[in-house]
Amino acid sequence: MTVEFRCATARGRGYARGLRADADRLMRAAGLGECELSLTLTSDRAMRRLNRDFRGIDTPTDVLSFSQIEQAGVAPPNPRNVRNSPGLPVGDVVISIDTALRQAREYQVSPTSRLRTLLIHGFLHLIGYDHERSAADARRMFARERKLAAKIEEKGGDCSR
Numbered sequence: 001m002t003v004e005f006r007c008a009t010a011r012g013r014g015y016a017r018g019l020r021a022d023a024d025r026l027m028r029a030a031g032l033g034e035c036e037l038s039l040t041l042t043s044d045r046a047m048r049r050l051n052r053d054f055r056g057i058d059t060p061t062d063v064l065s066f067s068q069i070e071q072a073g074v075a076p077p078n079p080r081n082v083r084n085s086p087g088l089p090v091g092d093v094v095i096s097i098d099t100a101l102r103q104a105r106e107y108q109v110s111p112t113s114r115l116r117t118l119l120i121h122g123f124l125h126l127i128g129y130d131h132e133r134s135a136a137d138a139r140r141m142f143a144r145e146r147k148l149a150a151k152i153e154e155k156g157g158d159c160s161r
Contacts, residue, residue, distance in 0.1 A: 002035075002036040002037070002087075003020060003023040003024055003027065003036075003037050003038075003039060004036065004037070004038045004039070005019070005020040005023065005039050005040075006038075006039070006040045006041070007040075007041045008040055008041060008042040008043070008046060009041060009042055009043040009046075009097055009098075011043070011097050011098065011101075012041035012042075012097035015041065015097065015111060015112065015115055016041065018112055018115075019039070019041065019095075019112075019115050019116075019119065020039070022115070022116050022119055022152055023037060023039050023119060025151070025152045026119060026120060026123055026148060026152055029148050029151035029152055030123070030127075030148060031084055032082065032084050032088075032090060032127075033084060034084050034085065034086040034087070034088070035084060035085060035086075035087070035088040035089070035090045036087060036088065036089045036090060037090050037091070037092075037093065037123070037126075038089075038091065038092040038093070039092075039093050039094075039095075039119065040092065040093070040094045040095070041095055041096075041097050042094055042095070042096060042097070043096065043097065043098055044060035044096050044098040044099055045060070046096075047060040047061060047064070047094065047096040047098075047099070048060040050064055050094060051064065054066075060096055060098070060099055061096065061099065062095065062096055062099040062100060062103060062118055063093065063094065063095050063096070063118040063119075063121055063122040064093075064094045064122070065091060065092070065093055065094075065122040065123070065125035065126050066091050066092040066094075066126075067090070067091040067125070067126045067127075067128075068089040068090065068091040068092070068126075069082060069088075069089075069090060069091065069126065069127065069128075081128075082127045082128065090123070090126050090127065091126040092126075093119060093122035093123055093126065094122075095115060095118045095119065095122065097115075100114050100115050100118055101114075116149060116152060116153075117145070117149065120145050120148050120149055120152075121145060123148075124141055124144060124145060124148075129141040129144065
């Protein structure tokens with residue numbers, strides 16, 4: 001399994017080790033332990049640029065996902081069709097540490113918990129879940145999000161601040 005992790009902002013360094021460990025556990029919990037995931041922690045400024053360039057929305061956001069599954073021959077991604085293949089690039093998840101920390105305060109949860117939720121949410125988008133298609137799809141995605149969070153928490157707990 002490969003999780004390529006990049007911390008592109010000093011503000012995220014204290015959360016880097018725990019988030020990377022969560023990403024490793026997430027890939028195993030999702031049954032994709034031999035696939036590859038790219039994970040980046042960045043600032044609101046950089047996230048705003050990405051959101052503007054790729055989605056046409058000129059504001060920062062909490063998490064963006066860039067699936068690579070289609071490029072690997074599975075198009076469009078469907079959660080039921082993604083298989084554990086050595087070296088399969090699932091895609092890139094980019095999280096804004098600035099937004100995540102604001103949301104953690106607002107939602108009265110730990111930063112670690114918020115980062116984990118954003119990681120899982122972004123990952124599910126990579127493999128084909130989409131809460132914006134329909135209410136039924138949203139229910140499926142959020143149920144899967146809760147199950148994966150429970151698996152990750154039982155296997156590793158809080159590894160950061």
